[in-house]
Amino acid sequence: MSAGQDGLDVRGVSKAYGSTLANQEIDLQVAPGTVHVLLGENGAGKSTLVNLINGREAPDAGEIRFAGALVAAPGHTRPNPAIATVHQDLALVPVMTGLENIALALRRRPDRALRRAATEIQDRLGTGVDLDRPVEELELPQRQRIELVKALVAQPRLLVLDEPTTFLPPAETGPFLELVRRLAADGLAVLMITHRLDEAQAVADSATVLRHGRVVARHAGPQLPSNAELAAQIVGTAVPEPTRPRAEFGPEVLRLAHVSAVESGRTVLDDVELSLRAGEILGLAGVDGNGQLELLEVIAGLRRCSGRIELHGEPVQHLPLRKRAGRGLHYVSGDRRRAGIVPTLTIAEHFEVVLGRAPRDLDALLRAADVRPPDPRVRADGLSGGNQQKLMMARAFQRSPAVLLVSYPTQGLDVLAAAQLRQVLIERADTGIAIVVASGDLDELLGICDAVAVMNGGRVAGIQRRPFDRDELSSWYTTRQELVA
Amino acid sequence: MSVDIETQASTDPAAEDSSARRAPAVLARFAAPIGLQVLAFVVAIAVSLLLVAALGYDVGAVLAAVVDGAFGSAHAVSSSLTQAAPLVLTATAVWLAYQVGLFNVGGDGQLQVGGLAALVVALALGDLPGVLTIAVAVVAAVLGGAAWAAVAGLLRAYRGANEVISTIMLNFVAATAISLLIAGPLRSPSAKYTPRTDRVAADAQLGDAVPGIPLTFLVALALGVVTVVAVRRTSIGLRLRTIGLNREAATHAGLRVQAMQWQAFAVSGGLAGLAGGLVILGYRYYIAPGWVPAWGLLGIVIAFLALESPGLIPLWAVVLGIIGAAGPAIKGAASVPDAITTVMQGLPVVVVFLVGALARSGPGRRLHAALSRKPE
Secondary structure (H helix, E strand, O other): OOOOOOOEEEEEEEEEEOOEEEEEEEEEEEOOOOEEEEEOOOOOOHHHHHHHHOOOOOOOEEEEEEOOEEEEEOOEEOOOOOEEEEOOOOOOOOOOEHHHHHHHHHOOOOOHHHHHHHHHHHHHHOOOOOOOOEHHHOOHHHHHHHHHHHHHHOOOOEEEEEOOOOOOOHHHHHHHHHHHHHHHHOOOEEEEEEOOHHHHHHHOOEEEEEEOOEEEEEEEOOOOOOHHHHHHHHHOOOOOOOOOOOOOOOOEEEEEEEEEEEEOOEEEEEEEEEEEEOOOEEEEEOOOOOOHHHHHHHHHOOOOOEEEEEEOOEEOOOOOHHHHHHOOEEEEOOOHHHHOOOOOOEHHHHHHHHHOOOOOOHHHHHHHOOOOOOOOOOEHHHOOHHHHHHHHHHHHHHOOOOEEEEEOOOOOOOHHHHHHHHHHHHHHHHOOOEEEEEOOOHHHHHHHOOEEEEEEOOEEEEEEEOOOOHHHHHHHHHOOOOOOO | OHHHHHHHHHHOOOOHHHHHOOOOHHHHHHOOOHHHHHHHHHHHHHHHHHHHHHOOOOHHHHHHHHHHHHHOOHHHHHHHHHHHHHHHHHHHHHHHHHHOOOOOOOHHHHHHHHHHHHHHHHHHOOOOOHHHHHHHHHHHHHHHHHHHHHHHHHHHHHHOOOHHHHHHHHHHHHHHHHHHHHHOOOOOOOOOOOOOOOOOOHHHOOOEEEOOEEHHHHHHHHHHHHHHHHHHHOHHHHHHHHHHHOHHHHHHOOOOHHHHHHHHHHHHHHHHHHHHHHHHHHHHOOOOOOOOOOHHHHHHHHHHHOOOOOOHHHHHHHHHHHHHHHHHHHHHHHOOOOHHHHHHHHHHHHHHHHHHHHHHHOOOHHHHHHHHOOOO
């Protein structure tokens, strides 16, 4: 697996931030015409490595070369124009057209020559995104195509894709991976970062697994080890994945009838009907931004709506969040930093804010919730993302919820923390709490939910109960169907 | 300035913490380590004296006048602390509003409305026993300032109107309205040339508690301490701070964010209003054009110097009070224009801000680090 003189050559690279060793003695080669997949959980050091390869930062040791030319070494960075990166969070200016965005990135003018180049690439990719529409009017997959065209117009010889499928609906993932294969077939070297094992299996010529900043495994393709084996390498131990046993449900606790919501003229929720029984876990699936968050916010009382929301048979749509919480309806946002924790306050203060005073047995409570460290005096910014999430969950459970709304609970968590969190949801549902959980990860929902509703354009495109039919669910991501209950 | 605040909050991806503390994030840069504050003070004095020398005046005489004006007698001490009293309150007012994420620039307007309310009440109740008059006048001052601030607070909480703009505008409204009142309905019959109001009756005036320590200063100090302790040590204070630190998280936690914001803002205005009341009852006794310097603005200066350690509020208030009270003395003793005292009051902030800016851009980083180090 030698890249020789033509490809990317990372040798003995280390990088530390403070006392955190983000990368340690990493070796990695990507040859032209091949797709190399970089696997690892959050915090494994993938992003650090991408920044080094981009020549954005200098390593503490080792060196990175591309086609023989030095890109980064201690105290030295020289971004190589032959390396293009498509970042996970798309870096497009919403009000500008696709062509203007491409021009902006390349510091060129959106003239005919640029249009010709971009169109040529679109032809090659087999995509046909309108380059003259403002990016904000495009769907996410199309925006990502623009990003890709933007990267390719610069005629790179190495393409770095940072978790490119995060925002793609399941149906779009396959075609995208084929596209990646085609680019490699044209002679491009591709380094793709992902944490989705199926994608790695589908696309990789070779793969490297990072854990805690170190290379723990290298695999030459085309046949990678099984997903279970890869997962074990990524996490370090086998991850016990919780699954939902058959559950007994209680009476109906939450009902939505004709719930619609409008935001600055745009319909974000359109005539939603839902029903939830005690002990039931309902998943909200769909491409991000199709009303999942808005629906949770409407139910929680953070957003106005028309229609009817009943909690224990009584209408609550006119009540503020505080009063709904008083009746046992609680919302834990997965956006911990923005809407969950207050970084400079202690764990105890987080409880005191909502309960009036910290619970007397807080130490025991924290240990039971597996918040680490279980010390009430620790500030929230001293906790990892997973522990911050556990803290917010523990606080909600402390208020004896009848209905718990959760958005993107495992977003940004590593594999182990995510599995633990799913386990918590399942256990709590078994105590009779009704749970609505929105997630961008369909597999996560299929694992823990009793029913999954797919949101599409603010509508419930369809609801399924166990046993799930994954293909039918996926089909609802892009097409509109009548309510199936 | 408000534009700065907005862009700072939205374009600084590096600072995770500052994104949580949104609106006045940029102002937090004033929060300076104590070492830096001492340095700032020394530099400010030095530069002021250089200025005095450059203008050809006698530096020694000025220094002597300041020292004499500040410590020369019980009366001198008293007059310094009399100036410090409103500063303690206006600074505490700004500090309090900042805890819920709001920037109260309206201290001057609230102070003047509070002063007006106290004066009107004291004049109307002139026949009552002094103690009673004082009590009612003080309450009126608090309510006046609170009402004036509540206008901006309500507009901010429920209509999103930027409180910086609205409080600045309300400052103008207050000042102009008071000018009209003292030229018209409140004008004293005995005012011959320049308009002014009647004086508060002698038995309703606040004097020194003990020689050298004015009652107004003790009242201001007590309320400042109560406010800070309430915010730092009580459950309600914790909720207020939560709102200021992460409004979104506070909303999700079910706090009554809008109500608490405007109410805290009103209390902030009440403190500034009380400052005005104390000025009337313990210092000026009547209102005439130019009856108060910009104590509200000086309060902002102090609040942001002492943002992270509010215990410094009274210290800075006393220092600036001494400098302010020294104005007439140095004018008299050394015939230096008393504008120099305003320069001396403003310079510390400029120095702190400069060192802070240098600390971010490189050259001053080491200095800043050295001065930030906590003694342990």
